[in-house]
Amino acid sequence: MAEITEERVLDALRAVRDPDRGGDVVALGMVSGLNVTEGRVSFSLAIDPKDAARLEPLRRTAEAAVAALPGVVSAVAILTAHRAQPAPQRTPPHAHPHTEKPGLAGVRAIVAVASGKGGVGKSTVAANLALGLAAQGLKVGLLDCDVYGPSMPLMMGVKDKPTKAADGKRFAPPVAYGVKVMSMGFLASDKTPMIWRGPMVANAVEQMLRGVEWEPLDVLVVDMPPGTGDAQLTLAQRVPLAGAVIVSTPQDIALLDARKGLNMFRQLEVPVLGIIENMSYFHCPHCGERTDVFSHGGARREAEDTKVEFLGEIPLDIAIRETSDSGKPITATQPDSKHAEAFREIARKVWAKVSGENAGVRTPPRIVVE
Ligand code: ADP
Numbered sequence: 001m002a003e004i005t006e007e008r009v010l011d012a013l014r015a016v017r018d019p020d021r022g023g024d025v026v027a028l029g030m031v032s033g034l035n036v037t038e039g040r041v042s043f044s045l046a047i048d049p050k051d052a053a054r055l056e057p058l059r060r061t062a063e064a065a066v067a068a069l070p071g072v073v074s075a076v077a078i079l080t081a082h083r084a085q086p087a088p089q090r091t092p093p094h095a096h097p098h099t100e101k102p103g104l105a106g107v108r109a110i111v112a113v114a115s116g117k118g119g120v121g122k123s124t125v126a127a128n129l130a131l132g133l134a135a136q137g138l139k140v141g142l143l144d145c146d147v148y149g150p151s152m153p154l155m156m157g158v159k160d161k162p163t164k165a166a167d168g169k170r171f172a173p174p175v176a177y178g179v180k181v182m183s184m185g186f187l188a189s190d191k192t193p194m195i196w197r198g199p200m201v202a203n204a205v206e207q208m209l210r211g212v213e214w215e216p217l218d219v220l221v222v223d224m225p226p227g228t229g230d231a232q233l234t235l236a237q238r239v240p241l242a243g244a245v246i247v248s249t250p251q252d253i254a255l256l257d258a259r260k261g262l263n264m265f266r267q268l269e270v271p272v273l274g275i276i277e278n279m280s281y282f283h284c285p286h287c288g289e290r291t292d293v294f295s296h297g298g299a300r301r302e303a304e305d306t307k308v309e310f311l312g313e314i315p316l317d318i319a320i321r322e323t324s325d326s327g328k329p330i331t332a333t334q335p336d337s338k339h340a341e342a343f344r345e346i347a348r349k350v351w352a353k354v355s356g357e358n359a360g361v362r363t364p365p366r367i368v369v370e
Pocket residue numbers: 115117118119120121122123124125151278279314315316317318320321322324325
């Protein structure tokens with residue numbers, strides 16, 4: 001496989017011209033923050049914010065030009081509202097730009113919680129996973145990257161808005177049940193629907209990662225939007241992810257989508273830490289009978305088929321719905337319940353994996369370029 005270098009990327013970008021100004025994007029000094037890590041390329045095009053809509057096709061062309069280079073696994077371009085500068089790369093001195101993505105200073109591990117489709121309880125699991133990690137005495141943050149339907153302010157019962165951090169530049173996130181929480185839901189009003197385009201999603205994710213005073217944290221849990229889109233790509237390419245957890249309900253149709261998500265993370269070389277089966281079965285609080293509403297066990301079989309760990313199952317229970325929708329997540333408010341224990345058990349498995357206890361057991365995913 002041809003090795004892809006910054007030089008090759010810049011050469012490809014020299015063929016991309018800003019139709020209005022005539023010059024190519026490199027000569028115009030628009031390219032910044034170029035990062036090439038094992039075939040994954042990301043960069044930004046610095047523009048005047050008022051041109052964002054007009055220059056979206058340029059962004060796509062630039063992205064496609066880079067993606068077409070041999071040896072490029074994936075390419076992401078975002079539009080940034082900065083003035084072009086001669087050398088705007090902001091790689092911290094300890095990072096090697098060719099081999100590492102700069103992490104978040106003071107954050108040990110970043111874990112994404114993802115699902116193939118909406119409504120499977122991904123946010124509920126993300127919140128309770130974060131609380132299960134906190135129950136182990138870890139310092140935990142919870143980032144709601146579901147820009148399309150931010151639910152963490154509600155689920156975690158956060159009343160406060162982020163404040164200005166001591167450095168005067170970043171946000172200081174509010175804290176709920178001992179967990180730092182950040183969400184686009186804090187910054188946008190409930191009433192105005194937000195319409196997101198690719199570069200805006202990438203910028204929002206970037207801001208919530210680097211524009212928030214997360215540190216010091218042992219683990220940052222990230223609630224992704226459902227599916228495979230810009231937020232997932234941005235996250236995977238901007239920061240080193242310790243891994244991704246996939247949430248699915250047991251029925252085939254959900255599992256099909258879950259597999260797409262799983263494959264995306266594998267392609268991006270993000271370790272898949274495992275699958276959680278949510279709404280696994282229904283335990284009737286009145287008659288005590290158990291019903292396999294969505295045919296229990298599908299996610300466990302999917303985990304076996306795709307060779308990832310099965311992390312656990314959470315039943316469909318009104319107590320989970322009520323606590324999660326009223327801002328009193330069950331792991332924090334009913335720590336003696338069996339559901340809280342189930343979430344803590346999943347959290348223990350996740351932490352064991354990302355803290356390196358099981359290092360070496362997992363075979364790293366391979367990328368095959370056809
Ligand atoms: P997603 O993030 O996948 O869209 P949510 O976490 O928002 O899903 O969950 C969707 C709805 O299902 C919410 O009302 C939530 O309270 C409920 N829910 C999630 N998991 C469970 C569960 N195990 N038992 C009962 N209700 C659940």
